[in-house]
Amino acid sequence: MRKVLIVGATSAIAEATARLFAGNGDALYLVARNQDRLGAIANDLRVRGAPQVETEAMDANDFSRHRAMIETAIVTLGGLDVALIAHGTLPDQKACEQSFDETLKELQTNCLSILSLLTYLADHFERQGSGTIAVLSSVAGDRGRQSNYVYGTAKAAVNVFLQGLRNRLSRANIQVLTIKPGFVDTPMTAGFQKGLLWAKPEKVAGGIYSAIQRKKDVVYLPWFWRFIMAVINSIPERLFKKMKL
Amino acid sequence: MTAYQSWGGYPKLAQQARLLRWRDAELPVPGDGLSVLPFGNGRSYGDSCLNENGVLLVARGLDRLIAFDPATGILRCEAGVLLADILRFIVPQGWFVPVTPGTQYVTVGGAIANDVHGKNHHRAGTFGCHVSRFELLRSDGARLVCSPAENQALFGATIGGLGLTGVIVAAELKLKRIASPFIAAETIRFDTLDQFFELSETSDRAYEYTVAWIDCLSRGRALGRGIYLRGNHAGPFCCAQPKIARRKLSFPLQLPFSLVNGLTLQAFNRLYYHKQRQRSLHANFYYQPFFYPLDSILGWNRMYGSKGFLQYQCAVPTRHARGAMREILERIARSRTGSFLTVLKLFGAATSPGLLSFPLPGATLALDFPNRGAPTFELLNRLDEVVLAAGGRVYPAKDARMSGDSFRRYFPRWSEFRRHIDPRFSSSFWRRVME
Structure with a gap:
């Protein structure tokens, strides 16, 4: 039985991943903003076989609570083996172009809050000498594009932070997993036309779960995004800047 | 947007969708007066799960x-x-x-x-x-x-x-x-429609699960021949847990034409009937192949091509069951647009609390026809004549074409039902049968 903390536990991908942990008999500490929704998910996970499910309502942008939340999770579960950070929003790129306040708010949610959580988590895992830190990033962080570069900036910063953290914690035997999903059919992307490249949250959750089991560093989900992003990254900037992406 | 379709692939209608994910949230009813309709997993065959030019409230996200x-x-x-x-x-x-x-x-x-x-x-x-x-x-x-x-x-x-x-x-x-995830089952080959009714009478007393597959292309003396399946939940320690294939077969693409045509139909129906040489065969089935043989081929509906197919399921009261089923099977055999899987079963007397519930004590027949346009619709209208005359009904969940007049005769409690409809809710099916 592992002890698992999930921040952003009401997101569709996080919920689907939590079910896989529950099915495996792991104990869970779920964090998100809405207590009623956390309650609905916690009930479901208990019925599915999780021996212990605890919840805490917290806004990830309330940085001052991060340290205490993590300490409470560790005390309540009696330890911590896996931390999955999955909260996030999809910024309105056009609104961000009009207002730096908007951009700052999105960077708070999608980048700074994650760096804050990682700071405290790294400390715990380094002392413990084992465990997994997994963060839901995005393929959007691999290259800046006009359609969503604020989101991409946040994710790119998280990716580099995770690279550094992985490097630092590798000697302590800590897995630091960067998860880069492509298009996922979730409430966050409800407004988009869905095509062949879109994956279901359950599929992405399965990929996250197995990447944790297999001690991966970076995982693209579904797998073919590794090749799509390799192609996108190989386009020279002087051509790329003229493309509508 | 055509992302949301019914299982038969006919009709194809354009509508918007809103995803439901939290049971404590209010319904996202649009402010512009468009009607809404809940949509589950799209296994209704016709247009009862569609809402043309309206909004579907997609409920799959409520899955806790x-x-x-x-x-x-x-x-x-x-x-x-x-x-x-x-x-x-x-x-x-x-x-x-x-x-x-x-x-x-x-x-x-x-x-x-x-x-x-x-x-x-x-x-x-x-x-x-x-x-x-x-x-x-x-x-x-x-x-x-x-x-x-x-x-x-x-x-x-x-x-x-x-x-x-x-x-x-x-x-x-x-x-x-x-006591076990297995079903102790028996399959029995029968040669005539009368034999089906005899088998049903004896089997329904002793078996929890009964159903028959009919060779819908057989005519004359062989009319209504088929394979009868009956079973009960097995006792404990019945059988070893089967290996479940991790990856299911899937019918990958939609062809512009239907793979179900006169030739493949005849071949399939003959093979299915003759594959069992003995009159009776005993076997233990894991629950999945027993209840859900078609689920092992994900997307089997795609084999009917882009025009889709029409399901037809009717129920006829016991006292007219034999005659009506014979007449229906004859009309289908004559049309030579037979169905891949034709299923016949006797319903019991249990009454449902549902006002518009479909089953009635008698016999029920389910078939699927590739959508060939006018001839297919013509045949189904001819089947409706038989069902109406016998005092039966047709299943709305599988329907895409019955007339409003037929519907109201099949379900005389429709006017009582209508009072309970939510004023903002509607469906393509409902608008069609209320015309």
């Missing part, structure tokens, strides 16, 4: 279990949960769904809204007979617990109510104890 008592078998869950999810979780604990249709990929909400039935109808009645209560969300924000004791009129209207009375967000089901 709420509580399960392994001592009593009472399960509470959200309405977007699939029967497949429930089974995966309850079968290892010695429980089973009390009633299941031929696919496990239906939602609980859809099973209630279509008051689905299965191979045990003669024993257990419909799905709605095993629902002790559910929570219904209406467009005005009302959140109503419906049961045989509370809001009972709405309880009866919603069971089999085709999603028109509101969105079912959660339900409580009474599950059924089993």
